[in-house]
Amino acid sequence: MEYNTTRDKLLIPEYGRNVQKMVTYMMAIPERDTRTRYAEMIRDLMATLNPGLKIMEDYKHKLWDHLYVISDFKLDVDSPFPAPSREEMFRKPDPLPYPQTKVKVRHFGKNLNSLIERALAETDEDKRKNLTQLIGYYMKLSYINWHREPVHDDMIKNELSVLTEGKLQYEQGGYRVYFDNRQNFESNKNNKNRNNGNRNKGGGQQQQQQPQQQQRSGGGSKHKKFKNRFKELLLQ
Structure with missing residues (x-):
């Protein structure tokens, strides 16, 4: 049995181990054109596994950056975007300054x-x-x-x-x-009326609640x- 502790570390766990194995296999291909074609197919698969990225305007650029991260920045293909550096990808943002406005009350x-x-x-x-x-x-x-x-x-x-x-x-x-x-009291009262209306299957309770809703609105x-x-x- 193979345990996760003995396997290679997942560089981006969101895409799973199979995608990382595909990237490892693709990097071992000697022909550059073939590697590029495999990289594009893996990128499309990553877009399917992570559909939330499609909301972003430059989601394709983001997918290529993720592909470089999964390859441990060793990917050598004809990418439409420049290869990111390790420092650029893992750079921490500058801390946000604390507001200096003093609130009197x-x-x-x-x-x-x-x-x-x-x-x-x-x-x-x-x-x-x-x-x-x-x-x-x-x-x-x-x-x-x-x-x-x-x-x-x-x-x-x-x-x-x-x-x-x-x-x-x-x-x-x-x-x-x-x-x-009386907010809590009204909510409890409405819940009781709703339950009674479900039991009796009558519309009287709903008619009684309408004037109260109009008053509160x-x-x-x-x-x-x-x-x-x-x-x-x-x-x-």
Whole structure:
């Protein structure tokens, strides 16, 4: 019995051992034209075994690079692409730098600083007030997404006043953010209704769920209006 520990190491395991054996056999062929023809057939087989590469624009170049790796960079054929070097193929990418942006209040996110700067730079008083109200609405959404609990307008007003040193004052009641703390309860209730409907084979439960879905879907249009209004003010 032959164990994998006694076999040659698979240079690219995704293509399997049979492809590596084909490459080894192809490299032993003395005629260069024949080797090239065998290499092209192996490349087509590799494309079949790894169809995800076809999404890439230069997937043929990638397949030839893989073929060179499987041959341990000893492949000597007429390739349509230059032979890659070992250092080029196994070079590690440069480390990504850490972001240097300091977030004053994490649950509001780093985009809040850009929004505040945009509002402070606005000279038109009406646009500045509108931007302030939209920033307050954005702070409400961020707070709810972070803490999963409703927030009062007084807190948003105080937070914005502290962040801007009193230069921006949020007016209460500008926008309302709907917070549904019954999400888990509604999902469990819908599951029970669905199970009861399957048992009874009746449509009454579905008719009862439609008004609830319509009520919960009302906030989507408000969010779209807010986003469109915000874009209009920023582009002005």
